[in-house]
Amino acid sequence: MGNDDPSNDFDDYEKDFESAVLLIEDIKRRCDAKNIKYSDKSSKEDFDIDVRIHFPAGRDTKDIVLYDLDDIKTFHSINFEDYTLVGNYAAIVSYGSDIIEAVITAPSSTVGAYRVIRKNLGLFPQSSLNxxxxxESDSSDGIIIKLKKTSVEVRTLTQPDNLGISIEISNSGVKTNQQAIDILKKYSDSLFFAIDVQRNIYLSLVRRQQKRKYARPQEHEVPLEFPRSFYEGAPIDLFWYARSAARMPLLQFLAYYQSIEFYYPVFYNADVGRRVKSILKNPSFRLDNESDIARVVAVIKSNGKGFASEKDQLKATLKECVDLQRNLTHFTV
Known part of the structure; x- marks a missing residue:
C-alpha cells in the first residue's frame, strides 16, 4: 500500500520539472546567443512544461514544441544552433557541415511506410540500417547521397510522425535556405524517380504536419546509383501528384498525361528535325525545285495548320521514349 502514496507522484513531477527548468534556462541562453526567438509558458504550479522554439526556416520561423522532460533533454543534447529548417519540409540543413537531411515516406503504401522503405532500399537487417x-557522384563535385536512419537532429527539429528513414545530401556547397530547397528537390526527385521506375515504390519528402498513406515490400536486385538525370519542376511535380492519387484513376491519368504533354514540343521538334534532315540529305533534293521545297515546308507545318496536332505530338513523343517492339508484347493476347 505504501507505494500508492500520491505524494510520491508529486515528488517525481516536482523533480522532473526542476530538472527541466535548469535545462530550459540553458536552452534559452543558447537561443539568445544565436538570436533564436522562443516562448516559455511552463507553469510551476502544475509542473506543466510548455516551451516553443521559434526556429529559423529561411526567412520564416517554425515552432518546435517541447512539452516534457524527454523533449527538453533531447533538444538540449543536440547542437541545434548549427541547423536551419528547410522550407516546409521535415528537413534540416547545416551550412557549416554542408549537410542537408530530410525525412522520407512512401505515401501510397498500405502497410507501414517505415518497413516498406527499409525493405525496398536494402536497409534490413539493423546493421544495414546503421x-x-x-x-557517390562520379563527377568532381564530390556530392554524396545517403539513405539512412534519421538522425536525432532531424527527428528533434522537424518532429515527424514516427518515421525513421531520411535522405542526406552532403558536399553540395549549400549556402542559403533556397539553395537547400533546390538541391534537396533536384536530387530527391531524380533518385526517387529512378527508385519508382526500378522498384515500383513511390517515395516522397515528408512535409511538416503531413498526413501519410502507407506499398508492399519487394525484393530487388537493381543497385541504386547516384542521380544522373534531372527533371523540370512542373512535369516532375505532376508525376508525383499522379503517384499520390492512387485511388482517383481519372485524376491520376490526367496528371500522368500532363507530365508527358510538357515534353511534346521537345520531342515533336526533334522528330521534325530528323525528317527535314532526311529530305535535305537525299541526293535528289534540289534547292531550285519547288516540289522539294514544298516537301520541307509540309514537314515543318505538319498538318498544314502551322502547328502540329496533339495526336501527332503524342505520337512523336511515344516514338522517342518508348521501345514499342518490347512494350507492345504486354498487350498481345
Whole structure:
C-alpha cells in the first residue's frame, strides 16, 4: 500500500520539472546567443512544461514544441544552433557541415511506410540500417547521397510522425535556405524517380504536419546509383501528384498525361528535325525545285495548320521514349 502514496507522484513531477527548468534556462541562453526567438509558458504550479522554439526556416520561423522532460533533454543534447529548417519540409540543413537531411515516406503504401522503405532500399537487417545506402557522384563535385536512419537532429527539429528513414545530401556547397530547397528537390526527385521506375515504390519528402498513406515490400536486385538525370519542376511535380492519387484513376491519368504533354514540343521538334534532315540529305533534293521545297515546308507545318496536332505530338513523343517492339508484347493476347 505504501507505494500508492500520491505524494510520491508529486515528488517525481516536482523533480522532473526542476530538472527541466535548469535545462530550459540553458536552452534559452543558447537561443539568445544565436538570436533564436522562443516562448516559455511552463507553469510551476502544475509542473506543466510548455516551451516553443521559434526556429529559423529561411526567412520564416517554425515552432518546435517541447512539452516534457524527454523533449527538453533531447533538444538540449543536440547542437541545434548549427541547423536551419528547410522550407516546409521535415528537413534540416547545416551550412557549416554542408549537410542537408530530410525525412522520407512512401505515401501510397498500405502497410507501414517505415518497413516498406527499409525493405525496398536494402536497409534490413539493423546493421544495414546503421550503415545506410551511400551513393557517390562520379563527377568532381564530390556530392554524396545517403539513405539512412534519421538522425536525432532531424527527428528533434522537424518532429515527424514516427518515421525513421531520411535522405542526406552532403558536399553540395549549400549556402542559403533556397539553395537547400533546390538541391534537396533536384536530387530527391531524380533518385526517387529512378527508385519508382526500378522498384515500383513511390517515395516522397515528408512535409511538416503531413498526413501519410502507407506499398508492399519487394525484393530487388537493381543497385541504386547516384542521380544522373534531372527533371523540370512542373512535369516532375505532376508525376508525383499522379503517384499520390492512387485511388482517383481519372485524376491520376490526367496528371500522368500532363507530365508527358510538357515534353511534346521537345520531342515533336526533334522528330521534325530528323525528317527535314532526311529530305535535305537525299541526293535528289534540289534547292531550285519547288516540289522539294514544298516537301520541307509540309514537314515543318505538319498538318498544314502551322502547328502540329496533339495526336501527332503524342505520337512523336511515344516514338522517342518508348521501345514499342518490347512494350507492345504486354498487350498481345
Amino acid at each position: 550503415r545506410g545506402v551511400v551513393l
